[in-house]
Amino acid sequence: MVKGKEEVAVIGAGLVGCLAAIGLSKKGYNVSLFDYRSDPRLVPKCDRNLRSINLAISARGITALQYVDYEMSQRLLSDIIPICGRMVHDLKGNLDSQLYGLFGESINSIDRDILNNKLLDEVDGVDEIKLYFGYKLTNLRFSDVKQTAVFTMDGGKLQKSLEFDFIVGCDGAYSKTRYELQREIRMDFSQEYIDCCYLELSIPATKDFVSRFNGHFAISPDYLHIWPRHNYMLMGLPNKDGSFTCTFFGPWSLVESFKSTDEIKNFLCHNFPDVIDLIGLENAVYAFEHKDRGALMCVQCSPQHLDGGRCIILGDASHSMVPFYGQGMNCGFEDVRVLMQLLDKNNLDRNAAFQEYTSSRQKDLLAIVQLAKSNYKDMSHGVISKLHLFKRKLDRI
Numbered sequence: 001m002v003k004g005k006e007e008v009a010v011i012g013a014g015l016v017g018c019l020a021a022i023g024l025s026k027k028g029y030n031v032s033l034f035d036y037r038s039d040p041r042l043v044p045k046c047d048r049n050l051r052s053i054n055l056a057i058s059a060r061g062i063t064a065l066q067y068v069d070y071e072m073s074q075r076l077l078s079d080i081i082p083i084c085g086r087m088v089h090d091l092k093g094n095l096d097s098q099l100y101g102l103f104g105e106s107i108n109s110i111d112r113d114i115l116n117n118k119l120l121d122e123v124d125g126v127d128e129i130k131l132y133f134g135y136k137l138t139n140l141r142f143s144d145v146k147q148t149a150v151f152t153m154d155g156g157k158l159q160k161s162l163e164f165d166f167i168v169g170c171d172g173a174y175s176k177t178r179y180e181l182q183r184e185i186r187m188d189f190s191q192e193y194i195d196c197c198y199l200e201l202s203i204p205a206t207k208d209f210v211s212r213f214n215g216h217f218a219i220s221p222d223y224l225h226i227w228p229r230h231n232y233m234l235m236g237l238p239n240k241d242g243s244f245t246c247t248f249f250g251p252w253s254l255v256e257s258f259k260s261t262d263e264i265k266n267f268l269c270h271n272f273p274d275v276i277d278l279i280g281l282e283n284a285v286y287a288f289e290h291k292d293r294g295a296l297m298c299v300q301c302s303p304q305h306l307d308g309g310r311c312i313i314l315g316d317a318s319h320s321m322v323p324f325y326g327q328g329m330n331c332g333f334e335d336v337r338v339l340m341q342l343l344d345k346n347n348l349d350r351n352a353a354f355q356e357y358t359s360s361r362q363k364d365l366l367a368i369v370q371l372a373k374s375n376y377k378d379m380s381h382g383v384i385s386k387l388h389l390f391k392r393k394l395d396r397i
């Protein structure tokens with residue numbers, strides 16, 4: 001460890017925590033990065049918990065990666081699949097292509113595990129970052145001089161208290177850092193579950209499919225596919241291996257109302273006949289009956305920091321949003337970029353940088369959480385509503 005450098009603990013080695021650790025190390029801090037999980041690079045894929053298998057990374061996220069380290073961004077993004085628009089599938093199997101822009105603008109599909117593991121590999125390559133797995137943050141004690149982080153290890157059998165100059169909480173939607181901050185400052189905070197659950201299905205890669213989609217994909221990999229059905233919907237994003245990860249979104253009351261396998265079969269065949277052929281009816285029914293179902297919630301809070309430059313929260317820890325805008329991770333990456341720029345602007349005066357972060361970022365964070373919520377209506381309903389079709393016809397005139 002380089003003597004004289006300030007010490008920071010980054011809590012959470014997820015997508016945002018890894019990027020924050022790399023960004024902070026480049027600003028000259030010694031970083032300790034903690035996560036309560038085991039190293040995901042050593043865990044078989046089938047053991048991972050319920051999280052989307054792939055993510056859409058957009059210009060917002062890519063700009064942040066490039067800002068932190070341009071060459072690193074090239075390595076991280078080598079496996080992306082560009083998505084140029086939505087492909088809407090109606091009940092009769094008709095397709096409607098809706099491009100994101102007139103000039104080839106795209107978002108990009110990327111495997112969550114590959115991205116997180118590559119970020120961890122990048123972290124491993126930085127001398128100023130020490131990575132600790134199996135460390136669960138249980139308590140934070142703040143003082144004017146040092147901040148004490150208490151961790152438990154080995155399922156709570158061991159405990160360690162460590163001191164740092166400041167703490168950066170990137171520990172996700174149920175953030176312990178945020179909870180500890182709430183005890184210290186008058187933080188406005190809201191948490192709202194929406195009445196929607198999600199579960200994942202998969203369209204396998206197709207070896208013998210003769211098509212313009214280079215023989216691997218059952219449907220075009222150039223689009224985010226949506227099967228909107230007003231009150232619920234299915235969407236699919238392509239993976240590099242030719243498969244598609246599909247996510248069903250619908251009200252809990254609907255998903256919990258199915259009383260038999262036949263009811264699920266009827267529901268799927270009636271509402272998603274074309275895609276069920278590709279997923280396989282038995283596989284789809286299995287997913288509805290046995291796979292974990294995820295809840296969706298929004299978290300908003302303010303301020304995001306503790307004065308004195310002692311603690312700040314980034315990513316889902318400060319703004320968890322529903323996934324319909326595909327911006328949760330992108331926005332978390334942007335948090336890192338904004339914070340790094342403010343540290344530069346304020347000559348590494350953390351107190352000033354953190355204060356400016358809360359005051360300048362708050363409106364953007366509120367807006368994006370709201371946009372994400374309203375985009376569910378657009379994706380499940382708006383894209384097929386009569387008004388929308390009418391507007392689109394006018395656009396074409």
Ligand code: FAD
Nearest residue numbers: 012014015016036052056137171172315316326328329330
């Ligand atoms: P997390 O990914 O939750 O990471 C937090 C880390 O902190 C974890 O590794 C956890 O183990 C660790 N941790 C938690 N508590 C502790 C503790 N007490 N001590 C130590 N470590 C701790 N976003 C997009 O931008 N595009 C998309 O297309 C997209 N699609 C999505 C689809 C779905 C179905 C869902 C649910 C989300 C989607 N998101 C998407 C959102 C995205 O997944 C999140 O915004 C992103 O994962 C947030 O990253 P994070 O690092 O802040 O938090």
